[in-house]
Amino acid sequence: MKKRARKLFPGQRDEEHVVFMLRPHWFxxxxxxxxxxLFNILPILIFAFxxxxxxxxxxxxxxxxxxxxxxxxxxxxxxxxxxFHSFADYHLDLWILTDQRIVDIEQKGxxxxxxxxxxxxxxxxxxxEVHGHLQTFFDYGNVYIQTSAETQxxxxxxxxxxxxxxxxxxxxxxxxxxxxxxxxxxxxxxx
Amino acid sequence: xxxxxxxxxxxxxxxxxxxxxxxxxxxxTRFGFFDFTARLNTMLLAGVFVIVIVFSIxxxxxxxxxxxxxxxxxLTIDRLSNAL
Numbered sequence: 001m002k003k004r005a006r007k008l009f010p011g012q013r014d015e016e017h018v019v020f021m022l023r024p025h026w027f028x029x030x031x032x033x034x035x036x037x038l039f040n041i042l043p044i045l046i047f048a049f050x051x052x053x054x055x056x057x058x059x060x061x062x063x064x065x066x067x068x069x070x071x072x073x074x075x076x077x078x079x080x081x082x083x084f085h086s087f088a089d090y091h092l093d094l095w096i097l098t099d100q101r102i103v104d105i106e107q108k109g110x111x112x113x114x115x116x117x118x119x120x121x122x123x124x125x126x127x128x129e130v131h132g133h134l135q136t137f138f139d140y141g142n143v144y145i146q147t148s149a150e151t152q153x154x155x156x157x158x159x160x161x162x163x164x165x166x167x168x169x170x171x172x173x174x175x176x177x178x179x180x181x182x183x184x185x186x187x188x189x190x191x
Numbered sequence: 192x193x194x195x196x197x198x199x200x201x202x203x204x205x206x207x208x209x210x211x212x213x214x215x216x217x218x219x220t221r222f223g224f225f226d227f228t229a230r231l232n233t234m235l236l237a238g239v240f241v242i243v244i245v246f247s248i249x250x251x252x253x254x255x256x257x258x259x260x261x262x263x264x265x266l267t268i269d270r271l272s273n274a275l
Contacts, residue, residue, distance in 0.1 A: 009224075010222055060253070063194070063197070066194065066197060066251060066254055067197070069246075069247060069250045069251055070197065070201045070247070070251075073201070073205075073243045073246065073247050074201070074204050074205075074208075076239060076242075076243055077204075077205065077208045077239065077240070077243055078208070080235075080236050080239045081208055081211050081212060081215075081236070083236075084212065084215050084232060084233075084236045085211070085215055087229075087232050088215045088218055088219055091219065091224060091228065091229055092218060092219070092222055092224060094224070105222075107218070113222075
């Protein structure tokens with residue numbers, strides 16, 4: 001009995017092999033982590049300032065105390081929920097290259113999700129782009145995929161190792177083109 | 192205004208936060224990418240929820256929720272309205 005390959009993403013076909021699955025570079029998400037760290041430290045600094053510099057001890061009775069405790073709790077929950085939301089957004093943005101197609105899964109907010117795909121045989125031109133010192137230093141950038149349809153262009157944004165990604169797409173597309181040509185019974189066009 | 196109204200608003204806000212958390216978690220699991228980093232972040236957020244709830248209970252346990260609102264021991268809504 002033929003063993004079925006493990007499904008790596010929803011909608012993966014039975015005889016489909018994943019070449020790579022990409023998310024935006026971790027540096028893109030680092031901003032969210034730094035923001036969360038700052039938001040976590042800020043109330044501690046404010047309370048320390050009020051207590052040690054201003055010398056104001058908030059009385060543990062009265063509505064002011066209750067409101068401060070509640071607002072602090074809600075503040076931390078809000079900061080962490082915002083972080084988790086951006087994590088889900090980042091984590092669900094995926095570009096998948098298989099031996100048959102390129103799948104672009106884009107999460108927009110909580111309830112919007114766009115999935116587009118193109119046949120890997122239709123890839124005509126692949127371009128990688130690295131701009132600026134940060135992208136050069138951390139080795140990430142954009143990859144543009146032009147298909148035979150003039151208007152259609154896939155963009156992998158801020159992906160790690162864009163040049164390697166470009167090479168893999170071209171290699172996979174060439175291999176798929178050869179398979180396709182053999183299947184329809186003629187030699188593939190050479191460039 | 193009794194104190195417990197503040198508590199009701201606070202609990203409602205926490206429940207809304209849990210709903211928001213649930214929706215994000217649903218998306219992560221529903222679309223099949225619930226890997227190590229997703230689990231780690233989920234655990235962290237669940238931990239923050241627990242910490243906030245425990246700290247709220249500890250810091251607010253002595254509050255008499257049936258009392259009426261007092262802005263500070265010297266400043267009450269009644270005194271404010273009388274002054275106005």
